[in-house]
Amino acid sequence: CWSDGCQDADILAGFDDAISDGVDIISISLGGGRTRDYFEDAVDIASFHAMKSGILTVSSAGNEGPGRSTISNFSPWSLSVAASTIDRKFSTKVQLGNNKIYEGVSINTFDLKNKTYPMIYGGDAPNTTTASSRSSRLCFSNSLDKNLVKGKIVLCDTIRTNGIGALLAGAAGTVARDQDSIDYSSLFPLPASCFNLVDGRNIFQYVNSTSAPTATIFRSSEVNDSLAPYIISFSSRGPNPITPEIIKPDISAPGVHILAAWSSISPVSSVPGDNRFVTFNIISGTSMSCPHVSGAAAYVKSFHPTWSPAAIQSALMTTAAPMSSGINMEAEFAYGSGHLNPLKAANPGLVYDANETDYINFLCGQGYATRLIRLLSKDNSTCPKDTNGTVSELNYPSFGLSTSPLKPFSRTFKRTVTNVGSPTAVYRANLSFSTGTLKIRVNPDVLSFTSVGQKLSFEVIVEATMDKAMVSGALVWDDGEHKVRSPIVVFI
Template identity: 35%
Template sequence: MGYPGRLAVLLLVAATATAVVAHNDTGEHKNYLVIVRAPYEYDTNVYKNVSSWHASLVSSVCDQAKEQLDADPEAATRLIYSYRNVINGFAARLTEDEVHHMSEKDWFLKALPEKTYQLMTTHTPRMLGLTGPMFHPGVWNRTNMGEGMIIGILDGGIAGSHPSFDGTGMPPPPAKWKGRCDFNSSVCNNKLIGARSFYESAKWRWEGIDDPVLPIDDSAHGTHVSSTAAGAFVPGANAMGSGFGTAAGMAPRAHLAFYQVCFVGKGCDRDDILAAIDDALDEGIDVLSMSLGDDSAGDFAADPIALGGFSAVMRDVFVCTSAGNQGPLPATVANEAPWLLTVAAATTDRSFPADVKLGNGVEITGESHYQPSTYGSVQQPLVMDTSADGTCSDKTVLTAAQVAGKIVLCHSGGNLTNLEKGSILHDAGAVAMIIIFPVDAGSVIMLKAHALPATHVAYKELDKIMAYVNSTQSPSAQLLFKGTVLGNRLAPVVAPFSSRGPSRQNQGILKPDITGPGVNIIAAVPMPNGLPQPPNEMAYKFDVMSGTSMAAPHIGGIAVLIKKAHPTWSPAAIKSAMMTTADTMDGRRMQMLDQDGRPANLISMGAGFINPIKAMNPGLVYNQSAHDYIPYLCGLGYNDHEVTSIIHPAPPLSCKQLPVIHQKDLNYPSIVVYLDKEPYAVNVSRAVTNVDNGVAVYAASVELPASLSAKVTPDLLGFREMNEVQTFTVTIRTKDGQTMKDRIAEGQLKWVSRKHVVRSPIVVSRKKFFKENAMANNGQRVGDS
């Protein structure tokens, strides 16, 4: 499949091409991302475009830039992608010998070997205040649901014919749209305006990936996240009979451009990701949502999300990413670049109670999406998996003789998924299944609909169940299905899987930034997993999924609405509006909790849970342009070539000619400081921009533990007009002038006016989390002393 502006057949300029150097072309070919040294640019009098120039660079070290591969008897081009926006370079198939010869060229900066990245509803619009109660219009009323905006999604495949992508009643895309949709005219419409596959790099790395022709795969992931961000209204949506309602994305009137960069079982190739972002920026998107990333937190100069994201921000495209699913361990957060919005995941206030009533009358709280009306709620024999780990992963134990007509208790884990266990038990004649979640999950239950009636129970309930089982020779139980319940006041709770900070690449910036709905999200799928026969027609089209992958498109869709209402706001202003208005309280108006029942800390939830209503009118924002990040990059220790590579296609620069901005002083909506040196005091500089109409006066208020003090100078800010900027300094110190007693302290800075509260979270630590040069040392942890 060819791409406009990108080389499909290698072009050689006969009269002016660089002389070809013959090398042994029989070595192992691998994909490399080759970065060209700035300020090298192509001569427009010699090469008609950047692709032909990159082709000449490849041909300078390859035998006519052609290869004969055993797996492909046809001559294949060596140049995979020629990038225009995201980086000054190209992707190519090269041998180690060829890379060595290329490194001797004066235009060569570095070559990065291939790398793979991983993929990380009916109620959430109302929960988030998008619809609004009667007589109090919500965000949708104020933004026309994002009409005229374009959100780009990078993910796996998409079920383009799904009703969530129906274009009925949608206006045509705006004139700026330059992309294409590779589905036919019966699928492409005014909702799904773009759909393409990027596989040119992946096809060389994985057997079985041929030209996908259409951006479709067997995964539900891409369809689910796309409908969450911008799905159309679909009445009667439900997940296996639960959660009935009208499904809609966060921006249901926005246009959707989909870019397939991930493939089932293969992941997402770095060079394909870069190519998709490269084209998306030329095609006219307003917001980019990517539920994928690198859990190892590579440095920004080699990370496609960071590289492509910076190019996007230079074009005022807002970029939303997922924090990763490696929680609850600390220092696992992905997508750490400060120009990206990094989203953690939390529960919603909707639950699906399905309790277990034991034979002794004790009821155990559980949840289930599949609650069949045909299930007879009577006491049935209760049995356990008798294998060593109790996970129901041994098929030789789960025989009909052992489980037929019985309820089976299974622990999560083992070598089978819970869906696979349910299918095996169903085939063996079990009447129901009780799944015990692992201890790390705490109070948060991630649901799936199984092939037989089942409920999911928190690990803390296991002692009650085992006490009963051990008290009788014939234990029994029954499942009590109670439907769908809204208004859980304990929500939101930070999900156990949601990756936590601190950031490894820039420990002076708080990551994740914000939290969104990411647990048990009902959204569109090509076909639900688990249940052989869905209970109704619409249940074939929706399913429940959990992950920070689900949280990111919620926030991406909300960014569309904010940008629609405020078209001149920069990506940094939109991010600030979200972060400074986020909620840290749950439905009880008490501190949000982590999955273990303890108060959630800032490195798990960031600034808090998204509040779209408040974010539409934040009062003040911490604004900055893409150019403002450059002195910060110099301060991180990147050299001139690396900085120039990150900020491409901006012109080359020298860090020596710029004032260095330390991480603590980046004009960010959150504050992180380290009191690791005498006199244990740090000054932090910030600037705020007035985005509200009229005269306003804001007073500073800082909340920190008693052992710390803070002074804000000035502590009153007066604004007379829109877009007026005021600067201030915060000095944070220990009160006794000695080192901090606690490892970490948390607090907040609030600027308060008659109309607004502009809140910035504060993290104070007595020492750095990682060695100073985290990039050079791969983020090695520093132990407490």
């Protein structure tokens, strides 16, 4: 990749090299941009080729959240990862000249040694030769008057400019207030802290209440986040923009405030003018959550080297820890099957397996022309005559159903599971769902195996009349040792 992004040709070439080298797992932490169909997206095309070679591709969900259908990398033959929090977050306090202390968020390594500095509002210090008060209040690059800002702590109306305007103007620090939710800490090239609208308004009122406002910014401190794990605001959400009934993202993993290796030639904050250089940094993004799952996938494959990409994906998804829709209102469209549990994934009990033919049939069911399918498969694949127009028969480890409001419906999903646990295991179906309007039946509701590797099929029948935008539940196959969990999501 380059400074202006990743070119399709380079992505495809990278996958080709990885496939040629015989890697076990491909981890690709990139995404975003406009939604493209499976046949137009380089990662979707390349990950299909990897799947044909027995390689699972693990990809980032993207950092475009929390809007609906913002997810990147949503093909069923790859594993898409959302970003969840860990139990550590960072707090940066600011003390004003009136002795009031406000607790904001940032990762501030600068030590002002409790020294106070004059404060100024960016909107009151425009660089009139190049900018207006509208741009200076946002502290855009070159928008601030250096003569007014130098040596002061400048109050800005957004965190989106990463402090570059304040840095270029010679500010001693910056305090930012933002209308968006601030649920994670960022790095800045100068002392900084970020506040929500309420605290930001109080700070703004203080600056305007005195002719000589002052403040100091303290170094960050680590605090416990008792609600973790939950999905962070920036993590891209579903539904899948191309095939909504393939629930995406698939799974979540730690992606916030992650201590990670860092290039020693890149500034800490990635902002030009930041002269701090380190070999480790604290990073947030689905680019951090993706490699957690990639490592777990490699861990599973080390125990089961002959398993297909779909089997490994299934093991990771069906053993994920359920997450709370009370914190993440988008529920499965935020966190997929749940939070990664590598230890359980190595011994899932059952797996939902799939291969190239299954994915070709899935594409056929979506109405794609044979010529397009062959562009993807690079062979003479054809569609079976009895292909239907749903995704209900793709052997996927989750169940998704899109419907219309207040219109009764019934959908039958067909699935096959492979026994990878005890040879004589007996699994019983347990169902849970969040509303009485949703009726779910499983037939048969008991699966009795006689050998490892044996495959048994079942149906899930979902009936309802939707009076909500989304309801969800889960099917859990339980043999007393393993709990093989698959989310069931019905949405409008």
